[in-house]
Amino acid sequence: MTEALGPFLRRALRWARRRPAVQAAAAHLGLPSAEVDIPEVTPLQARASSFGRPRLNLLLPTIRPSHVFGGISTALHFFDRLKASDADVRVILTDHDWRGEPLPAALAGWPVRDAGDEDAPGRCIVSLGDRASRTLAVGPGDLFVATAWWTAYNAQRLVPWQAAHYGLAPRPLVYLVQDHEPGFYPLSSRYLLARSTYEYPQPMVGVFNTGLLRDFFVGAGYPFAASHAFEPELNPQLAAVRQGLRRVDKERLLILYGRPGVPRNAFELVIQGVRAWAARDPSAAQWRIESLGEAHQDIALPGGARITSRGKLSLDDYAQALTRAGLGLSLMLSPHPSYPPLEMAEFGVQVVTNRHENKDLGARSPCIHSLGSVTPETLAAELERLAAPWRAADRVAVDLDAASLFAAPGTAFHFIPDLRRALGLDPAA
Amino acid sequence: MTEALGPFLRRALRWARRRPAVQAAAAHLGLPSAEVDIPEVTPLQARASSFGRPRLNLLLPTIRPSHVFGGISTALHFFDRLKASDADVRVILTDHDWRGEPLPAALAGWPVRDAGDEDAPGRCIVSLGDRASRTLAVGPGDLFVATAWWTAYNAQRLVPWQAAHYGLAPRPLVYLVQDHEPGFYPLSSRYLLARSTYEYPQPMVGVFNTGLLRDFFVGAGYPFAASHAFEPELNPQLAAVRQGLRRVDKERLLILYGRPGVPRNAFELVIQGVRAWAARDPSAAQWRIESLGEAHQDIALPGGARITSRGKLSLDDYAQALTRAGLGLSLMLSPHPSYPPLEMAEFGVQVVTNRHENKDLGARSPCIHSLGSVTPETLAAELERLAAPWRAADRVAVDLDAASLFAAPGTAFHFIPDLRRALGLDPAA
Numbered sequence: 001m002t003e004a005l006g007p008f009l010r011r012a013l014r015w016a017r018r019r020p021a022v023q024a025a026a027a028h029l030g031l032p033s034a035e036v037d038i039p040e041v042t043p044l045q046a047r048a049s050s051f052g053r054p055r056l057n058l059l060l061p062t063i064r065p066s067h068v069f070g071g072i073s074t075a076l077h078f079f080d081r082l083k084a085s086d087a088d089v090r091v092i093l094t095d096h097d098w099r100g101e102p103l104p105a106a107l108a109g110w111p112v113r114d115a116g117d118e119d120a121p122g123r124c125i126v127s128l129g130d131r132a133s134r135t136l137a138v139g140p141g142d143l144f145v146a147t148a149w150w151t152a153y154n155a156q157r158l159v160p161w162q163a164a165h166y167g168l169a170p171r172p173l174v175y176l177v178q179d180h181e182p183g184f185y186p187l188s189s190r191y192l193l194a195r196s197t198y199e200y201p202q203p204m205v206g207v208f209n210t211g212l213l214r215d216f217f218v219g220a221g222y223p224f225a226a227s228h229a230f231e232p233e234l235n236p237q238l239a240a241v242r243q244g245l246r247r248v249d250k251e252r253l254l255i256l257y258g259r260p261g262v263p264r265n266a267f268e269l270v271i272q273g274v275r276a277w278a279a280r281d282p283s284a285a286q287w288r289i290e291s292l293g294e295a296h297q298d299i300a301l302p303g304g305a306r307i308t309s310r311g312k313l314s315l316d317d318y319a320q321a322l323t324r325a326g327l328g329l330s331l332m333l334s335p336h337p338s339y340p341p342l343e344m345a346e347f348g349v350q351v352v353t354n355r356h357e358n359k360d361l362g363a364r365s366p367c368i369h370s371l372g373s374v375t376p377e378t379l380a381a382e383l384e385r386l387a388a389p390w391r392a393a394d395r396v397a398v399d400l401d402a403a404s405l406f407a408a409p410g411t412a413f414h415f416i417p418d419l420r421r422a423l424g425l426d427p428a429a
Numbered sequence: 430m431t432e433a434l435g436p437f438l439r440r441a442l443r444w445a446r447r448r449p450a451v452q453a454a455a456a457h458l459g460l461p462s463a464e465v466d467i468p469e470v471t472p473l474q475a476r477a478s479s480f481g482r483p484r485l486n487l488l489l490p491t492i493r494p495s496h497v498f499g500g501i502s503t504a505l506h507f508f509d510r511l512k513a514s515d516a517d518v519r520v521i522l523t524d525h526d527w528r529g530e531p532l533p534a535a536l537a538g539w540p541v542r543d544a545g546d547e548d549a550p551g552r553c554i555v556s557l558g559d560r561a562s563r564t565l566a567v568g569p570g571d572l573f574v575a576t577a578w579w580t581a582y583n584a585q586r587l588v589p590w591q592a593a594h595y596g597l598a599p600r601p602l603v604y605l606v607q608d609h610e611p612g613f614y615p616l617s618s619r620y621l622l623a624r625s626t627y628e629y630p631q632p633m634v635g636v637f638n639t640g641l642l643r644d645f646f647v648g649a650g651y652p653f654a655a656s657h658a659f660e661p662e663l664n665p666q667l668a669a670v671r672q673g674l675r676r677v678d679k680e681r682l683l684i685l686y687g688r689p690g691v692p693r694n695a696f697e698l699v700i701q702g703v704r705a706w707a708a709r710d711p712s713a714a715q716w717r718i719e720s721l722g723e724a725h726q727d728i729a730l731p732g733g734a735r736i737t738s739r740g741k742l743s744l745d746d747y748a749q750a751l752t753r754a755g756l757g758l759s760l761m762l763s764p765h766p767s768y769p770p771l772e773m774a775e776f777g778v779q780v781v782t783n784r785h786e787n788k789d790l791g792a793r794s795p796c797i798h799s800l801g802s803v804t805p806e807t808l809a810a811e812l813e814r815l816a817a818p819w820r821a822a823d824r825v826a827v828d829l830d831a832a833s834l835f836a837a838p839g840t841a842f843h844f845i846p847d848l849r850r851a852l853g854l855d856p857a858a
Binding site for chain 1: 464465466467612613614615616617618620621622624625628689692693695696697698700701704728760762763783785801802803804
């Protein structure tokens with residue numbers, strides 16, 4: 001618009017734009033305000049502490065019960081093992097202040113302190129949700145364990161402060177990495193900031209949720225000084241059911257991992273694939289199709305079939321579904337394997353999933369079918385192919401493999417004694 | 430929630446959820462509806478045409494004047510050259526129906542037809558915005574040129590239809606690629622669908638906006654049967670100003686490429702970098718700081734400096750800013766170089782930008798400083814370093830390089846004769 005104005009008018013306009021009253025009017029008229037703050041990276045300011053002993057600090061966005069599953073649950077489990085029997089330990093809540101909700105089992109009985117309270121020995125939870133207005137007491141012996149990328153972003157500014165303030169070499173940062181988090185965003189400021197946390201030039205130990213994810217980070221050239229990886233264990237309740245099974249009669253039941261709220265599970269594409277299958281394969285109308293994960297409205301399909309949303313199932317119901325289902329479909333755009341395709345394959349479900357970067361789960365089990373190019377058409381063709389055995393029979397018997405796709409129970413964190421020694425928490429062997 | 434209910438209640442709930450009245454109530458109460466449609470990939474249905482001669486078809490989302498710049502302008506320019514003097518040519522508008530707006534210069538005087546009109550020879554624009562309700566006439570000689578990824582997605586379904594309907598081998602698809610478009614999205618359904626257009630298994634000729642972008646696609650292993658690349662040319666109006674310059678006095682003017690509406694230009698991080706610079710470098714207060722690109726509200730900085738938004742400048746004003754500015758900051762998360770850092774360097778501006786995948790513009794000019802890890806702190810340190818010469822002097826004289834970073838005028842599309850022959854539009858030499 002300003003292109004059409006002469007230089008004088010443009011100068012006048014620039015002058016006017018600097019007046020507060022004009023800016024207020026501009027905001028009122030809808031000229032975009034400059035939204036430049038990224039709340040996650042609001043600085044977490046440190047203050048000196050007289051507490052001098054070594055102390056592990058887990059940085060966690062929240063412990064609200066509705067958030068304690070998946071990644072946060074795994075982080076609590078890992079930290080519970082890492083802290084061993086240490087007397088002095090903190091869990092720092094960076095995003096959500098604690099408001100009296102029940103504590104997770106791993107933290108039962110821990111006192112919750114406000115970040116402004118005086119620093120003290122012992123185990124505690126420090127509530128720092130509104131961090132713009134508060135500071136965190138940091139002593140010379142504090143060691144940070146980061147989880148979500150913005151907790152690492154903050155830790156990577158606490159560690160240099162600590163080193164400068166106490167005249168120390170920067171203490172190693174432990175970074176629990178459970179996904180390649182820049183992929184949660186379009187290429188954008190947040191993508192760059194998330195990525196920068198993997199490029200931190202000071203000492204950093206990566207603890208990766210799966211060797212597959214670690215391999216991706218190595219391939220990407222991120223400079224972790226040391227790294228450990230742990231493999232998924234099958235949930236004990238599912239393992240108990242699975243142990244009793246040798247040969248199962250698989251029904252015409254297709255289970256979908258359906259999470260409309262999680263972009264990397266590609267819900268729209270899952271449904272479009274099923275819809276395309278229903279449109280091309282008349283036998284699709286004979287199948288029950290259930291979406292597990294998040295509740296959503298049911299979806300009618302061409303040919304009379306229907307996707308029934310069952311939401312988040314109880315473990316009992318999930319075990320039942322895994323046992324009965326002949327087919328599964330579960331997408332995950334991440335260099336992490338994700339649990340559902342592995343759980344489905346463990347129960348003899350023929351599951352369609354996607355390849356992604358260095359991930360190709362098809363190599364792990366004959367039950368997993370991983371597509372290179374995912375479109376409604378390629379998904380439909382694969383479902384049609386895999387559904388063929390049920391055209392002639394209502395049930396298809398499957399012999400389950402004795403070998404498991406999961407790590408043996410209790411073996412995941414075998415590296416913790418080494419890690420504690422490297423952090424100076426235990427004496428060298 | 431359903432975990433807390435017994436099996437009977439869960440069954441009852443499932444039964445109830447299937448009733449239309451319950452679904453309506455659920456929708457009313459906010460149970461997420463299953464949003465599974467991705468409007469961009471609404472199928473573009475073909476119908477047979479008696480028009481049999483070879484005919485180029487450009488698939489373009491829109492020709493609305495407010496959209497005809499950047500990528501769409503380049504697409505029209507490329508197509509104008511590709512069509513040469515062909516008598517029969519179509520431009521198909523896939524997203525926005527034409528509503529009487531002025532036509533771009535390259536299409537001046539072309540008749541605009543509705544997709545439902547009878548197919549006819551000659552040059553025309555076909556308006557197909559509401560494509561769910563209309564069909565496109567496709568003859569055996571139609572050749573498609575795709576632009577945005579969803580136009581390729583649709584073309585990749587038209588070509589097999591054409592091959593099957595007329596009993597032909599699939600005709601080659603020309604795909605004008607101006608960015609790696611999956612990066613516009615988080616890892617999600619749209620990311621997968623955009624990506625699938627590069628994985629199309631039928632004959633496809635890539636025409637890449639820059640060799641840098643082509644190199645990225647080659648590195649990613651996408652299977653283009655053939656490819657061509659063109660390099661940016663400096664805008665003729667800017668080139669005319671630049672030609673008259675040998676030695677310029679650079680002022681304390683920092684220009685930012687500031688586009689709050691385009692995530693890959695990382696506006697928040699640009700501003701946070703400038704803010705961090707203003708906080709650490711007292712000399713920053715002496716600089717004029719102007720944001721060019723999209724209008725937004727002005728932004729106050731620590732120390733009294735201020736970012737003034739100038740929006741989209743006229744070419745005259747842009748040339749003035751390029752001539753006077755001592756420093757620039759322009760981020761672009763793409764394997765495409767983007768024009769502003771090259772334009773700034775061409776005018777002797779010391780410009781800070783980012784590396785990305787195979788892109789490192791720092792290798793092209795001593796005026797370009799490309800950062801590997803972009804954070805507010807790394808941006809601020811680089812600005813402070815580059816601003817040093819202006820601490821002692823109000824103006825710093827710069828001798829401009831005789832060599833240009835841009836392609837010589839008129840050379841970009843040198844490959845078009847080869848491409849026309851390969852498409853069968855001109856006889857083999």
